[in-house]
Amino acid sequence: MGFISFITAAIAAGITIPALVSLYFLKLKRKRMVIPSTLLWQRAVQDLQVNAPFQKIKNNLLLWVQLLLLLLLLFAMARPTQNAMADPGRRVVIVIDHSASMNSTDVDGKSRLEAAKARALKVIDNLDAGEADGESGGAMVVSYAHRAIVMQDFTTDLARVRKAIRDIQPTDQRSHLDAAIAAVEPHARQSAGEGDMFVHIFSDGRVTQSTDEPLALAKADVRFHRIGEVKPHGNNLAIAALSARRDFTKPQLVQVYARLANFSDKPVTTNVQFLADDRVLSTQQVKVPAAVQQASAPGKPAAPGETGLTFDMTWLGDALITVRHDHPDVLAADNAARTLLAPSRELRVLMVTTGNAYLDLACEAADVEHLVQMAPDQYEKQDPKKLRRGGWDDAAITGASGAAGEGFDVIIFDRYAPKTPPLINSLYFGVAPPVEGLERKDTRPDSPSNEVITQWDRGSALLRNVELSDIPLRRPGRLIVPADGKVLAIGREGPVMAEVTRDGVRHVVVCFDIYESLWPHRISFPVFIKNALPMLGLDGSDQEAGIAYRTGENAVVLADTELDRLAYTGPRTINARALGTTLTVDAFPRAGLYETKADVPTRYKQLAVNLLDTEESDPRVAETLQIGTSAVAGTVQAVEVRQEIWPWFVWGALAVLLLEWMVYARRMHI
Amino acid sequence: MTQLNSPTRQSKTGDLLSPDFMRQLDKLDVMSRKMLRGSQQGERRTKKKGQSVEFADYRSYVVGDDLRFVDWNLYARLDKLFIRLFMEEEDLSVSLVLDITGSMDYGEPNKLDYAKRLIAALGYISLTHYNRTSVYTMADGLLESSQGMRGRRPIPQMLEFLNRQRAVPADAQRPGDQTAAFKSLSIANQRPGVIIVVSDFWDKGDLGEAFRYLAGDKRDVYLIHLLSPQEVDPVRGKVIGDLRLTDLEDGDVAEVSVSPALIKKYKATLQAYCNHIKDAAHRRGLAYMISETDVPFETLVLQYLRQRGLLA
Numbered sequence: 001m002g003f004i005s006f007i008t009a010a011i012a013a014g015i016t017i018p019a020l021v022s023l024y025f026l027k028l029k030r031k032r033m034v035i036p037s038t039l040l041w042q043r044a045v046q047d048l049q050v051n052a053p054f055q056k057i058k059n060n061l062l063l064w065v066q067l068l069l070l071l072l073l074l075f076a077m078a079r080p081t082q083n084a085m086a087d088p089g090r091r092v093v094i095v096i097d098h099s100a101s102m103n104s105t106d107v108d109g110k111s112r113l114e115a116a117k118a119r120a121l122k123v124i125d126n127l128d129a130g131e132a133d134g135e136s137g138g139a140m141v142v143s144y145a146h147r148a149i150v151m152q153d154f155t156t157d158l159a160r161v162r163k164a165i166r167d168i169q170p171t172d173q174r175s176h177l178d179a180a181i182a183a184v185e186p187h188a189r190q191s192a193g194e195g196d197m198f199v200h201i202f203s204d205g206r207v208t209q210s211t212d213e214p215l216a217l218a219k220a221d222v223r224f225h226r227i228g229e230v231k232p233h234g235n236n237l238a239i240a241a242l243s244a245r246r247d248f249t250k251p252q253l254v255q256v257y258a259r260l261a262n263f264s265d266k267p268v269t270t271n272v273q274f275l276a277d278d279r280v281l282s283t284q285q286v287k288v289p290a291a292v293q294q295a296s297a298p299g300k301p302a303a304p305g306e307t308g309l310t311f312d313m314t315w316l317g318d319a320l321i322t323v324r325h326d327h328p329d330v331l332a333a334d335n336a337a338r339t340l341l342a343p344s345r346e347l348r349v350l351m352v353t354t355g356n357a358y359l360d361l362a363c364e365a366a367d368v369e370h371l372v373q374m375a376p377d378q379y380e381k382q383d384p385k386k387l388r389r390g391g392w393d394d395a396a397i398t399g400a401s402g403a404a405g406e407g408f409d410v411i412i413f414d415r416y417a418p419k420t421p422p423l424i425n426s427l428y429f430g431v432a433p434p435v436e437g438l439e440r441k442d443t444r445p446d447s448p449s450n451e452v453i454t455q456w457d458r459g460s461a462l463l464r465n466v467e468l469s470d471i472p473l474r475r476p477g478r479l480i481v482p483a484d485g486k487v488l489a490i491g492r493e494g495p496v497m498a499e500v501t502r503d504g505v506r507h508v509v510v511c512f513d514i515y516e517s518l519w520p521h522r523i524s525f526p527v528f529i530k531n532a533l534p535m536l537g538l539d540g541s542d543q544e545a546g547i548a549y550r551t552g553e554n555a556v557v558l559a560d561t562e563l564d565r566l567a568y569t570g571p572r573t574i575n576a577r578a579l580g581t582t583l584t585v586d587a588f589p590r591a592g593l594y595e596t597k598a599d600v601p602t603r604y605k606q607l608a609v610n611l612l613d614t615e616e617s618d619p620r621v622a623e624t625l626q627i628g629t630s631a632v633a634g635t636v637q638a639v640e641v642r643q644e645i646w647p648w649f650v651w652g653a654l655a656v657l658l659l660e661w662m663v664y665a666r667r668m669h670i
Numbered sequence: 671m672t673q674l675n676s677p678t679r680q681s682k683t684g685d686l687l688s689p690d691f692m693r694q695l696d697k698l699d700v701m702s703r704k705m706l707r708g709s710q711q712g713e714r715r716t717k718k719k720g721q722s723v724e725f726a727d728y729r730s731y732v733v734g735d736d737l738r739f740v741d742w743n744l745y746a747r748l749d750k751l752f753i754r755l756f757m758e759e760e761d762l763s764v765s766l767v768l769d770i771t772g773s774m775d776y777g778e779p780n781k782l783d784y785a786k787r788l789i790a791a792l793g794y795i796s797l798t799h800y801n802r803t804s805v806y807t808m809a810d811g812l813l814e815s816s817q818g819m820r821g822r823r824p825i826p827q828m829l830e831f832l833n834r835q836r837a838v839p840a841d842a843q844r845p846g847d848q849t850a851a852f853k854s855l856s857i858a859n860q861r862p863g864v865i866i867v868v869s870d871f872w873d874k875g876d877l878g879e880a881f882r883y884l885a886g887d888k889r890d891v892y893l894i895h896l897l898s899p900q901e902v903d904p905v906r907g908k909v910i911g912d913l914r915l916t917d918l919e920d921g922d923v924a925e926v927s928v929s930p931a932l933i934k935k936y937k938a939t940l941q942a943y944c945n946h947i948k949d950a951a952h953r954r955g956l957a958y959m960i961s962e963t964d965v966p967f968e969t970l971v972l973q974y975l976r977q978r979g980l981l982a
Contacts (some may be wrong), residue, residue: 030914030925036773036781036901037872038917038924040943044935045926666930 002081004125004644016070021063025486044532062663069656076649090198091154092127092139093184093220094120094161097203097227098168099145099175100551100591100616104204104228104236104330112227113170116202118224120165123200124158125644140187141165144180145173146552154187159540167522169572172333172591173552173659177207181217181627187219197221204228208615213350217627224625232302233265233291234619237327238334241612244321244341244546251344256311256546258323258337261304261614262288263279270327274311276319282311286325301620318343320593320606321546333591334617338608339546346370347537348407350387350424352379353501358520359429359529366530372408376416384423385581387411409537415513423558423581425506425536430513437482440501440511443475443493451476453496456489462499462508462531463488466524473519476512501580504556506536549606555585557604568607570594686829694972695791699799700764700864701982722770727755739976744843762797763863767855768835770813771846772918773872775837777898777963784963785868785896786832791971793828795981797821804859805831808851808869809838810857846919848873852883862888864910864950866980870896871947878950884952892980893951895944895960902940903963904933 003009029622035041096116107115129138141151141164152164188197195218204227225403241259244562246252262268267290274282289305324336348370351359355373363371374382385618388407411424417431432440443451453468468489478494481487488508489497519525549555557566559581564575566583571590578584588594588609595606611617687695731740731751741754766789774782789805796803797819805828816824816831830926838844848869855865865884871877871893884891900907909915910933915924926932944960951958959978961970975981 030912032914032916033909034776034903034918035907035909036776036870036898036915036918037874038915038922039872040873040936040939041915041924041926043923044932044939 004079004081006078012077013071013074016074017067020066020070031210032076049523051176062660065656065663069653069660072649072653072656076646076653079644079646080649082646090196091187092123093187093197094123094139094141094165095180095184095199095203096120096141096143096165096168097145097177097201097207098143098171099206100172100333100611100613101175101204101206101331101619102227103170103172103333104234106234106330106619107228111170112204113168116227117165117168120200120202121162124161124165127158127161128137140184141168142180142183143168144183145171145175145589146179147173147176148179148183150183169589171551171589172609172616173589174613174616175203175207177201177203177625177627179661184220185217188217197555198223200225201625201627202227203625204415205625206615206618206620207622207625220507222627224627226621226623228619228621230621230623232620234263234330236263236329236331236334236617236619237268237270237288237325238263238304238331238614238617239323239325239337239610239612240304240334240614240617241308242323242337242339242546242548242610244339246341246344251346252314252316254313254315254321254341255307256313256321256323258310258407259306259308260286260288260325261306261617263291263304263618263620265302266290267305268327270325272309272323272325272623274313275322275324276313276315278320278322281313284309284311295635303616304614304618315341316344318602320608330619331617334611334613337548337591337610337612338593339610340404340603340606340608341546341549342603347533348372348409349412349537350374350379350408350410351412351414352376352416352418353412354416356414356429356514358514358525359412359414362520362526363528363533365526366533368533379416380419384420388424388558388560389420410533421502421505421507423505426508427532427536428507428509430511430516432479432509432511433506435482435500435502437480438485438498438507438509439478439480440509441480441494442477447475447493449475451491451493453489453491456497457487459537460486460488460499464527464531466528466531467522468519468524471517471519471522471524473512473517475516479511480511503579504558508532510538519571534595546608547603548610549588550613551588551591551611553607553609555604555607557583557585557600559583559598559600559604561599563598563600566596566598566600568594568596570609684906686787686832687794691791691968692794693698694968695795696798698972698976698981699793700762700796700866701979719920722766728752729755748938754761762796762799762801763859763861764792765806765855765859765863766793766796766863767808767851767865767867767869768832769809769846769848769867769869769871770835770837771809771870771872772837772840773846773870774896776918777899777900779963780839781870781896781898781963782835784939784967786835787967788868788894788896789866790829790832790972792981793819793832794825797828802861802863803828805833806855806858808848808855810847811850811890812854813838815858817859831960840865840921842921846873847875848877849875849880849883850961852880856883856886863890865889865891866894868894870901874920878953881950881954881956882942884956891954891956893947893956894959895947895958897960897962899962899964902937904928904936911935923929 018386098113102109102113102116124139138154138156139158139161140154141161143149143151145540151168152161155161168397170464184199188199199217199220199222201222203226223591238261239258240261242257244254244256246254256274258272260392263326267287269285269287272286273280274283286307286309288307291302291304293302319341320338321341322336322338329335346369349363349368351371351373353359353373354375386407410421411426413428413431415430417428417433419434421435422434452474453471453473456463456468470666472493473496476491476496478491478496479498481495481498482500484502485498487495487498489495496510496511499506514520514525557576562581562582563578565578568585571592574586574588574594576585585607591609591611593606594609687882693910729752735753739753740909741752744752768785768789770782774785793803793805800821803819804815807813818827819828849872873880910928912924912927915926948958957978961974965974971981
């Protein structure tokens with residue numbers, strides 16, 4: 001048995017025990033009373049003392065009881081422990097996973113995160129013992145989910161470490177252990193020697209390795225505290241996917257699609273509700289099959305049983321579409337998913353050109369009903385903000401059409417580069433917009449004049465069904481694409497098509513003039529326009545669809561006016577960082593609906609955030625954790641924890657207190 | 671300060687003895703276990719052969735005897751002269767001693783009041799039977815006395831004397847001293863007779879030594895030991911807990927933590943103390959009787975003292 005706070009208790013004992021005893025030695029405040037004679041009392045007292053050599057002790061039974069009570073309390077104060085095993089002299093890093101799967105309530109009715117925090121606190125209690133020996137190396141606390149947060153840098157103040165552990169909040173984000181390892185790794189590298197640093201990772205092992213070459217903690221001793229029980233199945237039914245999209249030709253028709261994943265070993269029958277603006281539109285009873293073990297991968301965990309279901313509805317305006325099921329399971333975050341459906345609208349396109357028949361034809365082929373053409377000089381006279389939807393003033397523009405109050409969803413710049421980047425998603429032909437890092441270079445004079453596109457991104461939604469292999473280009477030039485840009489097609493000299501996003505505005509650049517190519521003569525050109533315009537014009541989707549974010553993502557809000565601050569309230573309050581009229585919302589910590597009362601466009605008033613992550617919805621606990629190139633096996637009780645036994649002493653003290661009361665009452669009552 | 675002694679009270683004469691009770695007392699007389707000589711002719715037989723009507727014995731005639739007492743009938747039968755002897759009836763000297771030390775002013779009922787009533791009753795009985803009656807008070811010695819009373823006439827005087835008595839306040843220099851008191855009494859009253867002492871006998875000296883002064887062939891001594899219920903059972907007097915006890919006689923202080931064990935010990939010590947007084951009294955030929963003040967006064971006088979032979 002050891003003591004954690006022995007010195008404190010010893011000091012307290014040094015003060016309280018003499019104080020208690022002296023109270024008995026000091027004269028009591030006695031009640032005065034007269035009696036006929038003290039003769040017999042003196043004799044009786046003498047007799048009692050003479051007859052019993054330990055009469056003092058007997059007389060002061062109350063003193064002994066009180067001393068016992070005090071000793072028990074002092075023992076409790078010294079915090080006695082059993083099975084002590086401290087790690088003196090070591091620096092300890094507490095890494096706690098607070099991703100979505102850690103919210104599973106399958107550890108004695110508590111969430112895994114609560115269990116992880118409790119076990120981390122026990123490790124810190126061990127450090128307490130080390131500190132009592134004056135050898136503790138301090139501790140650091142890191143929490144991780146989508147990103148890692150250093151809750152507390154290295155400190156020997158264990159109260160702050162405990163507070164940092166208690167302050168870790170649950171999230172519904174995906175778990176990226178690499179981020180945590182990256183935060184710890186510099187400290188491990190600076191360690192004096194092997195085994196100098198102890199890294200305790202508290203997780204259920206459901207982590208995502210986001211890099212091909214995982215970081216390693218070479219000098220650190222890593223222990224994986226597995227939270228939860230390893231089972232082949234888990235009781236969770238998750239909404240793994242949700243989408244809502246309008247019919248392209250009949251935008252009032254909306255199709256909602258949801259996919260349910262069942263991780264248990266039994267089929268689950270549940271009711272799935274489809275709601276629009278909190279109004280239940282449909283309830284479907286669904287049977288989701290059980291998770292099945294893949295015959296091809298016997299060692300791997302069973303794949304969840306999945307069922308997809310759709311719901312068609314007619315809805316013209318905007319709506320918050322919610323899908324939820326009522327099956328009781330261990331994880332609540334994936335029992336509902338939401339998406340915000342924008343009102344149906346028709347694509348409005350502004351073409352800044354001096355005239356381009358090919359583009360006219362292509363827009364016509366793409367069913368663009370609202371096409372406005374504008375000369376470059378006229379464009380430069382416009383207020384860029386007013387060109388956005390809701391800012392259009394047709395009286396100010398020659399040749400304008402369409403109702404007042406509307407604006408444009410997309411701008412096509414034909415061989416004209418605007419002086420400032422537009423605030424609307426744009427498509428450029430033959431020029432590059434003045435975006436930092438993006439530049440168009442002419443083809444070198446000594447190069448052959450004819451080129452072809454040698455490679456393109458067939459996976460991009462912009463180039464879906466677009467065949468670019470047989471298109472001759474004359475001196476197309478090349479693009480210098482910034483690091484965060486996305487190259488769509490490459491010619492002999494370099495990129496010829498690219499996409500760059502700046503401040504939430506997408507710029508798709510085709511660096512060659514279509515008149516200098518045979519592309520307009522190919523079927524791929526109208527297909528590209530038909531792909532690109534809805535995608536750029538209708539909020540980045542190829543069809544009008546519901547907008548939703550995933551936990552851990554950032555949302556970009558384009559405000560009409562400059563805002564100092566923007567806060568969204570929902571499952572948790574989050575803030576947005578402002579840069580002019582563009583605001584970047586912090587990564588969403590939890591799934592749910594976030595709302596703001598700030599003056600932002602309607603589509604940003606509400607933001608729907610979902611988990612939609614089968615990795616995090618999977619409640620099964622991993623047996624090992626991959627760190628670097630080695631797998632660390634999890635242990636249920638990773639360190640032999642000092643179990644504090646002071647509560648027993650407190651109970652004992654209570655019992656003695658009862659005894660003391662009885663002794664006192666017996667003395668005072670005849 | 672908690673005290674069970676009563677405040678000083680001004681009793682009327684009638685407070686000590688009620689007329690009804692006095693009528694009952696008329697039937698009683700103070701008895702002596704011994705035949706004692708009186709100085710005057712009274713209502714009591716004595717050892718002395720005298721001139722009463724009660725025949726005692728015969729003896730042979732010697733020259734000089736009064737021929738009036740010769741039994742001529744016996745001379746006719748036996749032809750010898752015998753003198754008839756008769757019992758002499760004399761009065762009895764009754765001395766009543768009242769302890770008025772501070773310790774007597776304690777208890778509920780108050781011991782001093784109770785003792786004064788008892789002395790009054792005994793004095794009344796004694797006086798109504800023409801006994802020579804004296805009343806003494808004692809504390810650290812003999813204090814006052816009312817002596818030489820005889821017949822019914824001095825009854826108010828005696829009651830007035832008793833009413834006047836107050837307990838002596840505690841004085842460390844002059845604690846109760848029964849040895850000194852009894853010594854003074856034996857010097858002051860050498861007349862044969864009955865001595866009745868009413869006291870609580872709280873005396874830190876040697877009571878056996880004190881009783882030595884009372885003992886004697888010519889004296890019939892009765893010791894009446896009075897205790898209040900609070901002394902017999904301290905719990906009734908709320909003597910419990912951590913206390914600073916002050917002696918009512920000498921102001922002595924004792925600090926005690928009164929526990930059930932101590933109470934038990936106290937009771938045993940009290941019993942032993944009473945036995946000690948009784949033994950000391952019996953060794954000296956003194957009669958000892960004990961009573962608590964919660965015994966009704968009438969019961970004590972009319973039953974208890976009669977049973978013990980003091981009254982008849």
